[in-house]
Amino acid sequence: MSAFAASFRQEAARILRTPLDLFLLTLFPLVMLAAMAAMMWGGTLSNLPVVIVDQDGGPLARAITRNIDATPYLEVVAQTPQRAEALAMVRREQAVAFMVIPKGVGTRGATDPPVTVFYEAVFLSTGSVASTYLRLVTTATLLAQAPRDLGVAGASVAGRTLPTIQITLLGNPTLSLEWFLGMLIGPSILHLVIAISCIGSLGLLLRDKSFGAYVRDTPAPVAALSGRLAVHVLAGITWGVAWLLWMTLARGYRVEGSVALVVIGLVLLFIATAAIGLLFIAVTREVGTSFSSAVIVAGSALAYSGATLPLSGGLWYAQDWSKVLPLTHYILLQMDQLIGVTARADLTPMIALLLYPLIGGVVGMVLIVRSKRPV
Incomplete structure (x- = not known):
C-alpha cells in the first residue's frame, strides 16, 4: 500500500x-x-409591501394602483395623499418603498410631473427590487392608457412609435x-x-x-x-x-x-x-x-x-x-x-x-x- x-x-x-x-x-x-x-x-421576493401616495385621485392613478397590487411581487398595504404618512410607514418597517403619483399624471405630455419612487436604503435588496417593479408597472400602465402624449420622469414619446423593450435576467430570472x-x-x-x-x-x-x-x-x-x-x-x-x-x-x-x-x-x-x-x-x-x-x-x-x-x-x-x-x-x-x-x-x-x-x-x-x- x-x-x-x-x-x-x-x-x-x-x-x-x-x-x-x-x-x-x-x-x-x-x-x-x-x-x-x-x-x-422560497427565496424569490414577492408581496413586498409598498405604499401609494395618490395626489391625483383620477382613473389613471387608480389603474396604476390596481396594477401594482396585482403583480405578485408587490402588495399595496396603504394608500394615502400624504407623503409624510407613507414615509412614517417605511420608517416603521411596514413598507419597503412608497410611490408618489402627482396631480395631473398622464395629462400634459412631456410636461407631466414625474412619478417618484422612494425606498429605504437599509432595505437595499428588497427596496431596490420593489422600486424596479413600481417603475415597470407604472410605465406599462401609462403606456397602455395614454392616448397620444406620454411623459414619464420628463421623457416624451409623442409622435413616434415606442420600441419594444425586453428585459432578460441572466442566471437568476426569478430574482x-x-x-x-x-x-x-x-x-x-x-x-x-x-x-x-x-x-x-x-x-x-x-x-x-x-x-x-x-x-x-x-x-x-x-x-x-x-x-x-x-x-x-x-x-x-x-x-x-x-x-x-x-x-x-x-x-x-x-x-x-x-x-x-x-x-x-x-x-x-x-x-x-x-x-x-x-x-x-x-x-x-x-x-x-x-x-x-x-x-x-x-x-x-x-x-x-x-x-x-x-x-x-x-x-x-x-x-x-x-x-x-x-x-x-x-x-x-x-x-x-x-x-x-x-x-x-x-x-x-x-x-x-x-x-x-x-x-x-x-x-x-x-x-x-x-x-x-x-x-
Missing part, C-alpha cells in the same frame, strides 16, 4: 473514532447548510435570493470548515512546535501528508456537490453552463483550501495562530470576493486582497457557469486556483519536511 493510501485510511479511521472531528466534517456542515436552506426557502445567496454562502461555509479541519489534523503532528519527530518517523512524509489532507478535501467536495445538487435538483434552479466545470471548481477550491491550511501550520507551528489566520482568510473571503459588495473603485488594498483569496476565483468560475459563459473564459480562475497548491502547498511541504528539531 502506498504512503498516500495508508495515510488516507489512517486519517479516516482517526476521524471516525474522534467525535469532535467527526462532528466537524459531518453533522456541522449538515446543520449549517440545512439552517441556511431553511432560512432561504431568487435563495439561488443567489445559496450559491455564495454554501461554498464559503465549507471553505472555512475545511480550512479549520485541515489545520486541526496537521496540528496533531506537532511536537514542541516542530514536525521533526513526524518527519523522522515517516518514510514518505510528503505523500503521507497529502493522503492525510485528502480526507478533508474529499469531505469538502462531497458537501459542495451535495449542496449543488440540493440547489439544482431539489430546489429546481438551473445552471446554464457546465455543471461539471462547477464541480471541477469545487475540487480546486478545496485543494487550495488544504494547501492554505498546510502553509499556515507550517509557518506558524501553532494551531491557535493558524486557526486565527484561517478565519481571517476564509471567514472574510465572501465579503471580499466582489460577489456581494462591489470592489471596483474601492481601496487598492481591498482589490488586491480579493485577488489573493481562493474563494474569489472559485466564485468567478461558478457565477460564469450559472449564466452560461464558455469554459474557455474560466481558464484564468482555474489556473489561479491551481497556484495555491503549487506555491502555498509546496512551500508548506518544504517547511515541514525540513523540520528537524524544535524551534
